[in-house]
Amino acid sequence: MCRLALKTASAPFSPFSVLLAMEAMQEGYDGSGLGLLLRGLTFTDYTYHADDLILSGIAHSEPALHRLNAFMQDRGFELRYDHEFEVDLSMIEATDRFKYILRVYIKPQIWANFIQEEVEHELMLTRLSLRKDGEENGGDLTVFSLWPDVAIIKEVGWPLGVGECLGLDTNRIMSRVCMAQGRQNTNWGINLYACHPFFLQGIATMTNGENTAFIPIKDWLTGRNFPGYIGYQSDSEVFAHILHYVTKQLKLPLEAYKHVITPLKSNELLEHPQGDFLRGLRDVCRRLIIDGPNAVIGTLPDETCMLAMDAKKMRPATIGGKPGEWAIASEMCGVDAMIPDRDESLDFQPMRQHTIIVPPDRQEYKIWSQFDQFPLPQAA
Numbered sequence: 001m002c003r004l005a006l007k008t009a010s011a012p013f014s015p016f017s018v019l020l021a022m023e024a025m026q027e028g029y030d031g032s033g034l035g036l037l038l039r040g041l042t043f044t045d046y047t048y049h050a051d052d053l054i055l056s057g058i059a060h061s062e063p064a065l066h067r068l069n070a071f072m073q074d075r076g077f078e079l080r081y082d083h084e085f086e087v088d089l090s091m092i093e094a095t096d097r098f099k100y101i102l103r104v105y106i107k108p109q110i111w112a113n114f115i116q117e118e119v120e121h122e123l124m125l126t127r128l129s130l131r132k133d134g135e136e137n138g139g140d141l142t143v144f145s146l147w148p149d150v151a152i153i154k155e156v157g158w159p160l161g162v163g164e165c166l167g168l169d170t171n172r173i174m175s176r177v178c179m180a181q182g183r184q185n186t187n188w189g190i191n192l193y194a195c196h197p198f199f200l201q202g203i204a205t206m207t208n209g210e211n212t213a214f215i216p217i218k219d220w221l222t223g224r225n226f227p228g229y230i231g232y233q234s235d236s237e238v239f240a241h242i243l244h245y246v247t248k249q250l251k252l253p254l255e256a257y258k259h260v261i262t263p264l265k266s267n268e269l270l271e272h273p274q275g276d277f278l279r280g281l282r283d284v285c286r287r288l289i290i291d292g293p294n295a296v297i298g299t300l301p302d303e304t305c306m307l308a309m310d311a312k313k314m315r316p317a318t319i320g321g322k323p324g325e326w327a328i329a330s331e332m333c334g335v336d337a338m339i340p341d342r343d344e345s346l347d348f349q350p351m352r353q354h355t356i357i358v359p360p361d362r363q364e365y366k367i368w369s370q371f372d373q374f375p376l377p378q379a380a
Helices: 016-024 062-074 116-136 159-165 214-222 237-249 256-261 266-270 275-284 332-338
Strands: 003-013 034-039 052-059 078-082 099-106 141-147 150-155 173-182 198-200 203-209 294-299 305-309 318-322 325-329 354-358 366-369
Touching: 003 016, 003 203, 003 294, 003 332, 016 034, 016 159, 016 173, 016 332, 034 159, 034 203, 052 062, 052 150, 062 099, 062 116, 062 141, 099 150, 116 141, 141 150, 141 198, 150 159, 173 203, 173 294, 198 237, 203 237, 214 237, 237 256, 237 294, 256 275, 256 305, 266 275, 305 325, 318 332, 325 332
Parallel strands: none
Antiparallel strands: 003 173, 003 325, 034 150, 034 173, 052 099, 052 141, 078 099, 198 203, 203 294, 294 305, 305 354, 318 325, 354 366
């Protein structure tokens, strides 16, 4: 099994505090990989601007870095800040790490009149082009994200070792949201792209479990002919793409995600006030039904955080915290490590029908049940 940890807070905090939570749960993973996603970033030596774009990845060689520089310059991206990690490679096993990339760019002037959807589409295509460039050159360039106010770090090794390797304990980088997952892909060889969290156009998820329905889900998604539905070095990557499909393409609220991946039974839908709509949604998205066990933790571009699990509930997760600060983890000791001074009466472990939602104001979390109604789009 993997172990997951997420912290969201109104005041920025160090990602290293989340790595300490991963250390508390270390018996649940094997040290073969760590993935971190940070939202709501602050830097000690740079003031973030609303129009900034952040590129994160790894250049494994000097030629790869030169190609990256030329690629971004040729397409009109202006470099505004280049974060220099305090790297100590003796803390990890990898040796082909020429430069860890966390750079801030200004979008090309040619995009000035683009609407938001066009900007998001171009950002995705740019990231995919960089990824393809790396793959065509022996894997010497790995690109995890290109998006406003998001940074992704992935590396092989134990969480604390990776954190110390990159100097994350110095508090030079802080964020309002941090997602962390320990362990590489269960079913295939080690690959940095297989490390959770997975990210697409502002949507991110990480998962504990296995998805035996992976192949039909992957085939259905790739059949949509959407450029971002590619990769799949991990069977868990489809969870992020399903969340993207539900919220970005179907334009349904977050609550609909649970109805897609684990729909209610037919007899339950007969009693549901939105049963007709949900039956239609289930029929249209039938190929996206998961076969767990899984616990899924996700975040949205507005810093909303969520937790859901499948009906089998064999991969537990829990939430705890206090107004302004919440933690979700695979084990209670992980929540303890992230928010030791919380109000323990607010601790909660969701059941099969629940989705836990922490809104951007973080004052309280919402326990939403599939038996509750949710707002439908006007067209519906």
